[in-house]
Amino acid sequence: EMVMTQSPVTLSVAPGERATLSCRASQSVSSKLAWYQQKPGQPPRLLIYGASTRATGIPARFSGSGSGTEFTLTISSLQSEDFAIYYCQQYDEWPLTFGGGTKVEIK
Amino acid sequence: QVQLVESGGGVVQPGGSLRLSCAASGFTFSNYGMHWVRQAPGKGLEWVAFIRDDGSIKYHADSVKGRFTISRDNSKNTLYLQMNSLGTEDTAVYYCATISSTSWGFMDVWGKGTTVTVSS
Numbered sequence: 278e279m280v281m282t283q284s285p286v287t288l289s290v291a292p293g294e295r296a297t298l299s300c301r302a303s304q305s306v307s308s309k310l311a312w313y314q315q316k317p318g319q320p321p322r323l324l325i326y327g328a329s330t331r332a333t334g335i336p337a338r339f340s341g342s343g344s345g346t347e348f349t350l351t352i353s354s355l356q357s358e359d360f361a362i363y364y365c366q367q368y369d370e371w372p373l374t375f376g377g378g379t380k381v382e383i384k
Numbered sequence: 385q386v387q388l389v390e391s392g393g394g395v396v397q398p399g400g401s402l403r404l405s406c407a408a409s410g411f412t413f414s415n416y417g418m419h420w421v422r423q424a425p426g427k428g429l430e431w432v433a434f435i436r437d438d439g440s441i442k443y444h445a446d447s448v449k450g451r452f453t454i455s456r457d458n459s460k461n462t463l464y465l466q467m468n469s470l471g472t473e474d475t476a477v478y479y480c481a482t483i484s485s486t487s488w489g490f491m492d493v494w495g496k497g498t499t500v501t502v503s504s
Contacts (some may be wrong), residue, residue, distance in 0.1 A: 320494035368489025
């Protein structure tokens with residue numbers, strides 16, 4: 278089973294600053310990597326797929342990069358609505374697996 | 385507008401069974417594969433099962449294989465998850481989600497979830 282490891286577990290960022298989240302796969306997943314945002318009491322929301330393609334309606338301040346085993350989600354200028362938990366997920370092989378999440382909190 | 389509404393959650397004793405449903409609207413359900421994903425209290429996301437648009441291909445996570453079965457009724461625009469031999473480790477919010485138009489492998493639109501609690 279593919280293991281997805283996210284770091285850091287918690288990221289403290291001030292509004293307006295940049296946030297950089299990491300996701301590492303235990304083996305190559307090519308570019309088959311998605312990112313989701315989840316706020317308390319809500320279902321996850323798809324942000325990025327194909328490692329770098331923004332989903333419909335996702336603001337340009339969210340960007341994804343990477344391939345193989347190392348991936349990054351960058352939020353260029355954090356807005357109040359961006360404080361949430363972020364998950365990466367590989368879809369290169371079954372079973373599909375998620376990382377443990379990074380909580381982005383207000384500094 | 386795409387909408388997914390899960391139902392069927394509740395409290396069940398260990399060893400019991402439940403059937404979850406996911407009612408779909410706002411899109412051509414029969415053209416899309418579907419996933420179930422769960423989230424234990426205070427924990428991360430865990431993929432549970434996938435079914436192809438026509439039901440011909442199904443995958444289940446090892447943690448539920450042999451106990452849970454995903455199915456669908458395209459005439460009713462409804463996805464199901466039959467859960468048997470439930471254990472306390474199955475306590476979670478269960479979400480249904482559509483695939484995208486580009487890949488089976490990630491979840492595009494999510495329902496709000498239904499809560500399953502396994503407890504004596």
